[in-house]
Amino acid sequence: MFDQYRQLGQTGNPGSLLPTLIAQTHLLRELSAHAGSSTREDLLKLGSRYAEYVGWLAQEAGDERAALWWTQRAVDLAAAGGDHDLAAYGLVRRALVTLYRGDAEHTVELARRAQTSKVPLRIRGLAAQREAQGHALAGDYDACMRSLDVARALFAHHATASDAPVIGSMNLSDSVAMITGWCLHDLGRPKEAAEALDAQLAQVSSRALRTQVRYGARRALAYAVAGEVDHACDLTGRLLDGAMTVSSATIAADLRSLARALARHPLNRSVRALTPELNAALQIVNP
Template sequence: MGVAASVGMNIGHPKTASPAGDATLLAASRTLFDNYRQLGQAAGPGALLPALIAQTHSLRELSARTGAHTREGLLRLASRYAEYTGWMMQEAGNDQGALWWTRHAVELAAAGGDHDLAAYGHVRHALVTLYRDDAAQTLDLARQAQHSKLPTRIRGLAAQREAQGHALAGDYDACMRSLDRARALLTTPASQSDGPPIIGTTNLPDPVAMITGWCLYDLGRPGEAAEVMSGQMALVPPHALRTRVRYGMRRALAHAMAGELEHACDLAERLLPAAATVDSATITMDMRALARTLARHPKNAAVRRVSPELSTVLRFVNSK
């Protein structure tokens, strides 16, 4: 049971918490959120979703029993739990659930006085359409989150998503312009232990560089993509398994598409155990693409070595 859930056993009773107690509750719930995000790097979504959903509901209910300042803080934090729940829903392969929880996150944030998360909701929605290969909707959603009055981080993440949409559409110049905008906006550090949770990834030291590699692959430049992503993978923290597998598989796929089959197989082979652990529907899409690419070279020794294990992991994640 989470901190807020355990404290919330008396929901429905009159407010009795002191200001100091309110502050402790908010701080403990914030720390717990960081712990859940860290756990999400090393566990499948099924292990997190029940706790995240319960924590979101508990924080929302507890907000009615606190002072005005803490109430806003709890609702805003509940919105971040809901947004993260939406991401885990997408990782579990439930796009409709992902979109529902993203909308719920926007509602909770607005109730807590944060009206900017609505724009980030467009960025999250655009990630769903990106994985559906819908360039037009990805671009439309990303552009809705780039109003000049929005926080620079949200605008930067939206510009980054727009770049991915342009890459899907095959527009190299527009993609690079969007990446330039994203780099100019994403200048603040991706760590914020004493404030609200940072929006977006915290495990990529240079997210724009990594997304540049991602885009180059979609633009049909797998060799360039592999080179860029190889340099960035060395900077990803060892504990960030989900991040390492996500971009590592895309890197392996880029090497395979560039004809570097042995290197692609070596990379994939090292990632497969972690891929089974994090159990990601989005990563599985790149694994399937890698399997199809390798299948074109049945006589290659490295392909024959890796393909059975790759097929086993794909059967495992598809069966869940």
């Protein structure tokens, strides 16, 4: 059921899923109180994953306070179930909140705290990626590339036969390559960013709508900043229906940046045709 809910989260409004997911989290916690020790731990661990997912969807819905509260709730449930590794991933999630606030310093700090040697390789890899995004936001190319190299090495050595839910995105075939494209835009290399995102988006499943729109918006922004305005408008036009369907505050952040970038070309025919649709979509995506 949890895997199915994660798939639904790729194609729907986060607000429509939150009540059900919150109810599932509470149910698992209550069931754990009446279970034997082994089953109790499993229920609490699964409950922690539900809570972490609720936190992510709350951020997608634009509620940072709820996102942070549920992330901490996930850490507490995991610890009660004997899983202390999720605390590190909680730091990675908190760093995503600070990243969207434009706070590079705290993004790097939180991501570094999640990279202790006792943390599983996958979580350390995700933390290194987040650190890279923080460095990119600060304009530090060398530090960003070093963190991406660390992430790549950690993922290369990570292997698991566990049937536990995957931590982090399930929809990126090469997350380091995708995040590299993301970072290159913030580092002032929009053309390189657009090309990297082109290559990775071609490998994202059509069923992963939220992932396609999130990175697709960043790709369109990169092309707009690189001066390929007509192409940026074409890409954006294809994204708008999906953006309105998934209704994401984080995607809206890039769409607003894209609207500002396109507004610098008021005489461009493609910009003039797209602007009313883009503005209308923004009102629906994150009013």
